Amino acid sequence: xxxxxxxxxPQNAIEQQVWxxxxxxxxxxxxRPITELGMVDRVRVSDQGVADVSLKLTIxxxxxxxxIESDVTEATLGTAGVSEAQIDVGVMNREERQAFIELxxxxxxxxxxxxxxxxxxxxxxxxxGGVGKSSLTAxxxxxxxxxxxxxxxxxxxxxxxSIPGIMGLSKDGVTEAPTRxxxxxxxxxxxxxxxxxxxxxxxxxxxxxTAVSWxxxxxxxxxxxxxxxxxxxxxxxxxxDLPPGTGDVAISVGQLLPQAEVLVVTTPQEAAAxxxxxxxxxxxxxxxxxxGVIENMAGLIQPDGSVLEIFxxxxxxxxxxxxNASESAEGQQAVRLLGSVPLSPQFREGGDGxxxxxxxxxxxxxxxxxxxxxxxxxxxxRGLAGKSLGLSPT
Numbered sequence: 345x346x347x348x349x350x351x352x353x354p355q356n357a358i359e360q361q362v363w364x365x366x367x368x369x370x371x372x373x374x375x376r377p378i379t380e381l382g383m384v385d386r387v388r389v390s391d392q393g394v395a396d397v398s399l400k401l402t403i404x405x406x407x408x409x410x411x412i413e414s415d416v417t418e419a420t421l422g423t424a425g426v427s428e429a430q431i432d433v434g435v436m437n438r439e440e441r442q443a444f445i446e447l448x449x450x451x452x453x454x455x456x457x458x459x460x461x462x463x464x465x466x467x468x469x470x471x472x473g474g475v476g477k478s479s480l481t482a483x484x485x486x487x488x489x490x491x492x493x494x495x496x497x498x499x500x501x502x503x504x505x506s507i508p509g510i511m512g513l514s515k516d517g518v519t520e521a522p523t524r525x526x527x528x529x530x531x532x533x534x535x536x537x538x539x540x541x542x543x544x545x546x547x548x549x550x551x552x553x554t555a556v557s558w559x560x561x562x563x564x565x566x567x568x569x570x571x572x573x574x575x576x577x578x579x580x581x582x583x584x585d586l587p588p589g590t591g592d593v594a595i596s597v598g599q600l601l602p603q604a605e606v607l608v609v610t611t612p613q614e615a616a617a618x619x620x621x622x623x624x625x626x627x628x629x630x631x632x633x634x635x636g637v638i639e640n641m642a643g644l645i646q647p648d649g650s651v652l653e654i655f656x657x658x659x660x661x662x663x664x665x666x667x668n669a670s671e672s673a674e675g676q677q678a679v680r681l682l683g684s685v686p687l688s689p690q691f692r693e694g695g696d697g698x699x700x701x702x703x704x705x706x707x708x709x710x711x712x713x714x715x716x717x718x719x720x721x722x723x724x725x726r727g728l729a730g731k732s733l734g735l736s737p738t
Contacts, residue, residue: 358389358425362397365419372408373523373530374448375577378416382444385434393427395420400436402444402525409433445526449575457571457601463496463579465604466635466721467597469627471619473504473588476640477609479695480685480714481585482510482537486700487718489536493580496531498570499541500597501587502563508543511535512698519543522574529574535703540574542566564596571600581722589619590626598630605635607682608667612642612659620659621666624679628672634679635724637663638717642684645709651686660684683717685710 366387367379378384378399385398399416401409413431420429436444457465468481478501489495499507508514511534521544523530531540576582584604587593597604606627610620624634639660643651660681667679685691688710694701701711702718 359387362387362395362420362423365423369415369419372411393425395426396430398432400434402436402441404435407523441526445528449528455572457582459603463582465582465601466607467584467586467604468607468609469586469623470588470609471623472616475609475611475616478506478585479510480609480640481583482507483700483702483714484718485537485583486535487702487715488581488722491722496538496576496579496582498584500567500584500593502542502566504587505541505543507541507585510695511539513539527573531574538576540570563592567593567596568600590623594626598632602631604632606632608637608663609640610659610663611640611655612657613655617659617662620663624667625672634667636680636682638682639684641687644687683713685713
């Protein structure tokens with residue numbers, strides 16, 4: 345083989361066809377064509393039909409390397425006139441990597457989900473722990489993704505992070521880590537949802553036996569980094585699983601995402617309903633809009649069709665009534681009870697196993713109700729009033 349440099353642009357019709365084929369290879373983390381991202385450096389096709397493709401990955405040890413190389417090989421061999429594919433895999437230098445980051449994210453470190461963002465931001469909160477908020481949030485995210493929406497999920501429960509395990513990203517004490525390209529962090533994806541959690545930044549520590557103990561300023565910086573340095577790409581919906589209560593994280597999220605909509609999770613129990621109202625009131629104080637209440641653990645359906653109300657009944661409606669009657673409700677849209685999710689052993693097993701029940705057993709009563717709620721949320725759409733669409737008159 346000659347030592348002369350490979351051409352950086354197509355020199356004949358077959359090489360152009362190879363470029364066209366490679367334009368259909370999508371980076372699994374950025375979700376854009378590799379040719380658009382500058383990852384294909386050069387293409388040459390010999391008279392014998394041997395295609396020589398120079399591919400540049402963003403970093404050494406890129407977790408998507410094997411998949412990208414496989415897809416490039418398949419696309420190249422699938423091009424008419426190509427009989428053999430030789431893929432030379434390298435790594436971008438610092439300048440190329442910086443150009444890649446600016447191409448993907450833009451210059452600087454912009455806040456992705458600011459007031460003009462077209463992404464619908466929904467925070468999920470509860471007054472107390474143990475109401476199934478994280479499992480419910482993960483299931484809603486997966487259900488929305490299954491409907492064809494592009495979904496991101498932020499595990500903002502820094503102290504009680506559980507989303508990686510529920511989403512199947514943490515198994516046997518090992519949690520899948522995000523990819524770092526310079527100062528840009530690419531979140532791993534599970535069940536069609538792009539996910540980030542503090543549990544992904546603990547190194548080799550087993551998340552099952554590791555505790556995070558931080559004060560307010562550190563918590564604020566963590567949430568800010570999730571929203572600024574983690575690149576989710578273009579999302580239809582971003583869900584945030586907030587910690588229970590009205591502490592530092594809830595206040596920080598209210599400051600960073602004042603345009604967010606809020607879903608309140610409660611159980612039928614009166615005590616849970618009381619504190620759920622408080623979490624919603626704090627959200628309103630930061631300017632966020634409470635759009636609905638979900639009652640979880642609403643009852644255990646028996647074989648004969650009857651319902652055993654282990655935690656009582658009426659908690660969801662009580663939260664809705666109190667929020668609509670509150671002084672803070674003035675000028676706000678009426679809060680609705682979006683649904684009541686029954687207790688379900690399969691729902692619990694799905695979360696423990698890393699495959700939400702809405703995927704593994706969509707016929708389960710809890711899954712059926714969550715899928716219905718997700719459809720209702722998706723049907724509401726995202727309001728674009730007052731937001732810049734990036735268009736200018738011609």
